[in-house]
Amino acid sequence: MLVQFSLKNFLSFKDEAVLDMTAINAYKEHEYNLIDLDMKEKYLKVAAIYGANASGKSNLFLAFYYFQKMLTESFNNVSGDDLKTIEVCYMPFKFDEDNENTEFEVVEILDGYEYKYGFEYNDKNIVAEWMYRKNIETNRKTTVFERYGNGSIDFGAVVRKECDMYKEQIPPETLVLSFFNKLKLKTDIFKSVYGGIMDTLVMDTDFYEDLGLIEKLLPRVIDDSKESLLNFLDAIDIGIKDIWHKKEKDEEQFFTVHKDKNGNCYDLSLFNESEGTIKSITIFLCARTAVSLNKSMLIDELNVKLHPLLLKFIIDLFYEKTSKAQLIYTTHDTTLLDRRFFRRDQIWFVQKDDMGHSELSALSDFKVRPDASFEKDYLSGVYGGIPLLKEFNLKAGE
Template structure:
C-alpha cells in the first residue's frame, strides 16, 4: 500500500508536495483503515482528489505515473530523461526533479526515491524499515563527472559476503548515469530488490481518463468469475445489458490480415498458447487472438445481450454501446482486481462519461465490498461533488488541489481544515471554503453579451 508520495519540481508541483495516506486520529469509518501490527502503521484504503480544471489534479497522477514508468522501463544508452520541471519559474527549469515513495509491501515498509535531471540521476536511495528505524539497503550519488558514489547496507549485502559484495559493487559502478540502480539491479537479477520492483510493476496501477483494459475480451472469455462480476456490475448500473459473452471467429490471416508480413504472422502463431491469448493492433483496431483446444487460432470479440420484445435477448457489439457503458466496462477489471488481489489503483477522472449516480454507485460498491479487504487502495480524481459527504469518507480521505497565482499546484486534505463534524462538506467546497474551485471572472468583461 502507498503510505506517502513526495514530488518536487515536476509539472505544476514547484515546491515539495506531500500526498500522505497515513490515517489521522479521525474516529469516523474505522473500517477504512488498513491496520498493521507488523509494521505498526494505519494506512487509508481510499482517497478522493478534487480541484478545479487545470489545478493539477491529473498532474498528481501523471507525476506518479512518470516515476513508476521510469523505474520499470529505465533508459537506453545515452537517452535523454524526459523530466518535465516546473516551467513558470526560470530558476526551476535546469534544476532536477525529486520523487519519493513510502510504501508497505508484504509486511515490509520501504522508502525509495531519486533526484533526476535531463541527463542523469543525481541521487537515489532505498531504505527498509526494521523495528522503529529505517535501515539502508543502498544510497547512491552521481557526480557531474558521471561517477557513482555509493554505499550498501547489510539489508542488501554485507561486506563480509565478499563475492556478492564485489558483484553488487561492479553492477553499481557499471550503472549508467541516466539509469536507476533499482532498474539495473532488477535486470541483473539482484533478487533482494525484487519485492520493491514488483510493487511498482504489479501492485501500483494507474488508469487515465482514456484507459482501455487491453485484455478485456480474453479475460471475459477465460475468467468466469470476472465475467460474472462484470454482468452483475452492468445490471446494477442499469445499462440494460443482461449478459456479456464472447463471439468466436476462426482466424484466417489471408482474409483478415492480408497485408501482414509472414514473419509477423509466424511470431503471432508462436506466441499464442491455450492458457493465454495475445493482443495485436493494426493501428486502428485491437484484436484479441486465442487458441482452441485443437490448436486453431480464433478472434475473440465481446458480445452484449439486451432484452428485447418478448424477453428475447438481442446481441450488440461492444462499439454499439454508449461511451459511458464502454467506460464502465473498462473500469470493471480494476474493481474486480481490488476484490481478488492486493492492488493500489489510481484512477484519473473516475466520473469521466459516467452519470453522477453511477459514479456514486461505483464508490458505494467499493466501500461495501472492498473496504473490508486488507492491503487494497483506491485513489481517484473526480469532480463529483455528491461524494463530498462525511457519511462516505473520513476527513483525511478527501483531498483538494489548488493552483496559486504563480501557477504552482498545492495539495491539502480536508483534515487540514478546522471544521465541524456536522458540516455539509459539499456546500463548503462549492462555496470555495477549501479552495480548489475555479474562479469565474466577470462575463460582461468578455464582451460576449454585446
C-alpha cells in the same frame, strides 16, 4: 500497498507535494474505509482529489506515470526520437529561470517491510537515489543503498556483498533499482520494490478507450465469475441481461444480450454499446482485478461519463473487508463530497496560485465543524481547489 507518494519540481508542482494514505488515528468515523495491518497506523483504501480545471490534478497522476517510466526505461535509456529516457522524463516547473532537479519518492509496504525509495534527477543524470527498509514487526530500520551527486553508491549490509562488485557498471543516467532489477541476485529486495511500484495501475482520462483492457480481462471474468459482472450490470441498470464471448480467427469477440418487452433476446456487439457502458465495464474489470490482487489504482477524472451512483458503486468495491486494494482518483463531481461517505483524511484538494504553482492539501488540514457540509464549504471556496471566475458580460446577438 501505497503509503505515500511525494513529488517536487515536476510540471506545475514546483514545491514538494505529498499524498499520504496514512489514516489519522483521531478520526473514528468509517473504520471500514481503512486497511488494518495490526500496526500502530492504519491506511486509507480510497482517496478523492478535487480541484479546478488546470489546477494540476492530472499532473499528480503524470508524476507517478513518469516515476514508473523512469524505472522501466532508464536501464536501456532509450525512449523514441533518439532521446534518452532521462531527457524525456525531465519535466520541471517552466515558469522559473532556475532549472532545478526533479524529485520523486514513494513509501510502500511489501511483505512485512516498509520501503522508502526515491531519486532526484535532471536531463543529464541521476543526482541522488536512496532506498531504506523498516521491519514492521521489530521497527528496525536499515539502509539498502544511497547514491550521491558525485556518482558514488554506498550499499547497506543487507545487499553489500552481492552488489558492491557492480556499482562501477551503473551509468549515471540509469537508476540503481532499474539496474539491479534486471540481475539475478540472491536477494529479492530490488525485484520486490520494483514490482510493488509497478503494481500500481495508473490510468488517464482516456483509459476506457483502450479496448485491450477489455480483451485482456473480460474473458476470464465471463468464464470464472460472470455472476459478479451481471450483478454489476444489473445494478447500474443499462439493460444488459447477459454477456458472452467467442473466439473467431484468433480474435476475441464480445456480445451483450438485451430483451424486448416480450422477453425476446437480442445480441449486440459489446463495442456497439455506448461509451458510458464500455467505460463502466472497463472500470469494473480494472477495479475487480485490483481488489482481488490487492493492487493500487490511480485514475484521473474517474467521474467522466459515469453517473454519481455508479461512481459510488466503484468506490464501494474497494471497501471489501479482506482486500488491501487502494483507489486514488480525481474528480469534479461533488455528489459524494459528504461525511456520510468519506473521512476527512480521504479528501484532498489541488489548487494553483498566481505564480502557477500547484499545491496539494487535505481536508484534514482545515478546521472543520462537526456539522459542516463538505460539499457546500468546498463550493464556497473554504478549502480552495475551485475556479475563480471573473465577471463577464454576454452580448445578445443583433
